[in-house]
Amino acid sequence: MDFDEIIDRHGTHSMKWDRMEALYGVPAADGLAMWVADMDFRPPACVTEAVRRMADHGIYGYFGDDTAYLEAIRWWLSERHGWDVAPEWILTTHGLVNGTGMCVETWTAPGDGVVLFTPVYHAFAKVIRAAGREVVECEMPIEDGRYVLDIAAWDAQMTGRERMVILCSPHNPGGRVWSAGELRAVADFAARHDLILVSDEIHQDLVYPGAPRHVPMPVAAPEALDRMVVMNATTKTFNIAGAHLGNVIVPDERLRADLAQRMLALGISPNSFGLHMATAAYSPEGAEWVDALMAYLDGNRQVFDATVAEIPGLASMPLEATYLAWVDFSGTGMPREDFTARVEQGARIAANHGPTFGTGGESWLRFNLAMPRARVEEAAARLADAFSDLQ
Numbered sequence: 001m002d003f004d005e006i007i008d009r010h011g012t013h014s015m016k017w018d019r020m021e022a023l024y025g026v027p028a029a030d031g032l033a034m035w036v037a038d039m040d041f042r043p044p045a046c047v048t049e050a051v052r053r054m055a056d057h058g059i060y061g062y063f064g065d066d067t068a069y070l071e072a073i074r075w076w077l078s079e080r081h082g083w084d085v086a087p088e089w090i091l092t093t094h095g096l097v098n099g100t101g102m103c104v105e106t107w108t109a110p111g112d113g114v115v116l117f118t119p120v121y122h123a124f125a126k127v128i129r130a131a132g133r134e135v136v137e138c139e140m141p142i143e144d145g146r147y148v149l150d151i152a153a154w155d156a157q158m159t160g161r162e163r164m165v166i167l168c169s170p171h172n173p174g175g176r177v178w179s180a181g182e183l184r185a186v187a188d189f190a191a192r193h194d195l196i197l198v199s200d201e202i203h204q205d206l207v208y209p210g211a212p213r214h215v216p217m218p219v220a221a222p223e224a225l226d227r228m229v230v231m232n233a234t235t236k237t238f239n240i241a242g243a244h245l246g247n248v249i250v251p252d253e254r255l256r257a258d259l260a261q262r263m264l265a266l267g268i269s270p271n272s273f274g275l276h277m278a279t280a281a282y283s284p285e286g287a288e289w290v291d292a293l294m295a296y297l298d299g300n301r302q303v304f305d306a307t308v309a310e311i312p313g314l315a316s317m318p319l320e321a322t323y324l325a326w327v328d329f330s331g332t333g334m335p336r337e338d339f340t341a342r343v344e345q346g347a348r349i350a351a352n353h354g355p356t357f358g359t360g361g362e363s364w365l366r367f368n369l370a371m372p373r374a375r376v377e378e379a380a381a382r383l384a385d386a387f388s389d390l391q
Contacts, residue, residue: 001044001289001292001293003041003292003293003296003372003373004372004373004374005041005042005372006372006374006375007040007041007042009040010028014033015036015038016033016035016036016038016368017033020033020035020350023350024344024350025344025345026344026348026349026350027348030348031348031349031350032347032348032349032350032371032375032378032379032382033350033368034349034350034351034367034368034369034371034379035350035351035352035366035368036368037172037236037323037324037368037370038239038241038368038370039239039323039370039371040370040371040372040375041239041293041370041371041372042239043238043239043240043277043281043289044238044280044281044285044286044288044289045285046280046281046283046285046286046289047238047240047277047280047281047286049280050276050277050279050280051273051276051277053276054272054273054276060272060273061272062272063270063271063272063275066275067087068279069275069278069279070087070090071087072278072279072281072282072283073085073087073090073247073278073282074086074087075282076282076286076287077216077232079287080204080205080287081204081214081215081216081219082216082219083216083218083219085249086251088256089249089250089251089256090247090248090249091247091248091249091250091256091259091260091263092245092246092247092248092269092270092275093245093246093247093248093263093268093270094244094245094246094268094270094271095233095235095241095244095245095246096200096202096231096232096233096235096246096248097123097127098244098246098268099231099246099248100123100124100127100166100198100200100231101127101131102248102259102262102263102266102268103164103166103196103198103229103248103259104127104128104131104133104164105131105262106258106259106262107163107164107196107255107258108131108133108163108164108196109133109163110131110132110133111132111133111134111161112133112134112161112162112163112164113133113134113135113136113159113161113162113163114128114133114134114135114136114162114163114164114165114166115136115138115154115158115162115164115165115166115195116128116135116136116137116138116165116166116358117138117139117140117149117154117167117168118137118138118139118140118357118358118359118360118361119139119140119173119174119354119357119358119359119360119361119364120166120168120171120172120173120357120358121168121172121173121200121357122352122356122357122358124166124168124200125358134161135358136157136158136162137358137359138150138153138154138157139358139359139360140174140360145315145317145318146174146176146317146318147171147174147176147317149178149182149185149186151185151186151188151189154189155189155192155193158193160193162193162195163195163196164195164196164197164198165186165189165190165193165195165196165197165198166198166200167183167186167197167198167199167200167217168200168203169183169199169200169201169204169214169217170201170203170204170206170207170214170320170321170322171321171322172203172322172324173322173324173326173352173357173361173364173366174317174326175317175318175319175320175321175322175324175325175326176320176321177207177211177212177213177214177320177321178215179212179215180215180219180220183199183215183217183220183221184220184221186217186221187217187220187221187223187224187228188221190224190227191224191227195227196227196228196229196255197217197224197227197228197229198229198231199216199217199228199229199230199231200231201214201216201217201230201231201232202231202232202233202235202236202246203236203321203322204216204232204237205236205237205290206236206237206294206297206321206322206323207294207320207321208294208297208298208301208319208320208321209294209295209298211320211321212320214321216230217230218230218251225251225252226252226254226255227252227255228250228251228252228255229248229249229250229255229259230248230249230250231246231247231248231249232246232247232249233245233246233247234277234278234281234282237281237290238277238281238286238289238290239370240274240277240278240281243271243273243274243277243278244271244274245270245271245274245275245277245278296373297323297369297370299373300323300369300370300371300373300376301319301323301325301369303373303376303377303380304316304325304367304369304376304379304380305318305319305325306380307380307381307383307384308325308327308380308383310384311383311384311387311390312331312332312387312390313329313330313331313332313333313334313387313390314327314328314329314331314332314383314387315327315328315331316328323368323369323370324366324367324368324369325366325367325368325369326364326366327364327365327366327367328363328364329363329364329365330363332387332390336354336355336362336363339365340353340365342386342387343365343383343386346382346385346386347379347382347383347385347386348382349367349379349382349383351365351366351367351368352365352366352367353365354366367379
């Protein structure tokens with residue numbers, strides 16, 4: 001578990017590193033890629049060994065019996081999150097962006113509204129709009145430096161055209177771990193407005209030491225299972241996003257049949273590499289690796305936040321989960337174009353632009369901290385230098 005190892009990803013078809021200069025103007029030679037949400041760490045050895053066994057065997061045919069794969073998911077969710085899942089509830093998609101698209105296609109029609117609590121993961125809105133549905137943005141207020149739910153205001157905002165609500169739990173980009181009470185409030189909101197509730201819990205394992213425990217939506221609101229879909233995956237947790245594999249877990253038999261039928265119509269089936277990798281990852285060895293990862297990321301978080309706190313006008317939202325720092329630049333008084341230019345051209349850092357996350361993200365940038373500590377320290381120093389005239 002050498003998280004300090006610098007691994008050169010240039011020229012490896014890495015979206016994060018090889019597309020940085022074209023998309024952000026940040027030079028490939030010495031720029032720091034802090035945008036795409038994958039990690040610059042190797043996965044646990046058990047995952048690498050699973051791929052090696054496949055390569056040694058040398059035949060890459062169709063995957064057959066998925067009993068061990070489903071059992072690994074069940075074991076992980078029970079052991080790590082206190083949620084007992086039946087194997088027949090689990091449907092496998094090509095990642096959770098694909099899973100989101102499957103949900104939108106299955107339970108909404110063109111012109112329907114899909115509710116998002118913004119700012120939130122940018123792919124949700126892209127998928128919804130591409131499907132010809134309406135994105136209904138419910139902006140989250142900030143209290144004591146972190147996002148909170150404003151259910152009463154959102155109740156008043158509903159028009160009756162909405163058919164689905166998508167929750168990000170834990171929240172990306174704000175890093176909130178929602179409490180059981182907050183999750184029940186979202187479930188009640190969905191029931192009042194007759195919405196399918198999709199809970200994207202891909203960051204469920206990436207919770208920091210000392211932070212509140214992640215509660216799966218079905219554990220918090222078991223009374224809402226008849227309208228609930230939960231999405232999680234090994235890919236974010238173990239840095240195997242290229243496997244394009246996600247779990248869409250549907251406890252309700254009627255809803256599950258609807259989604260399974262839609263997936264069948266579109267010919268959706270998982271790739272065998274991803275299934276072997278996920279089965280290996282959801283194991284005691286994988287659990288040990290995740291615990292070590294979160295201890296390491298906690299150090300990265302502290303290094304980055306300490307520097308941000310020293311730069312006048314910048315504020316980093318306290319992270320309870322994810323490895324994605326959400327930094328507000330509104331205190332600088334600068335237009336968005338100016339502070340973004342300082343980050344990209346001055347500090348030579350590629351970070352996600354806040355407006356892509358929807359209403360409420362206008363003055364923010366998102367920074368990926370899942371890289372060796374030396375690079376986080378370098379990024380912090382560059383930011384301090386880029387805004388040194390404010391100090």
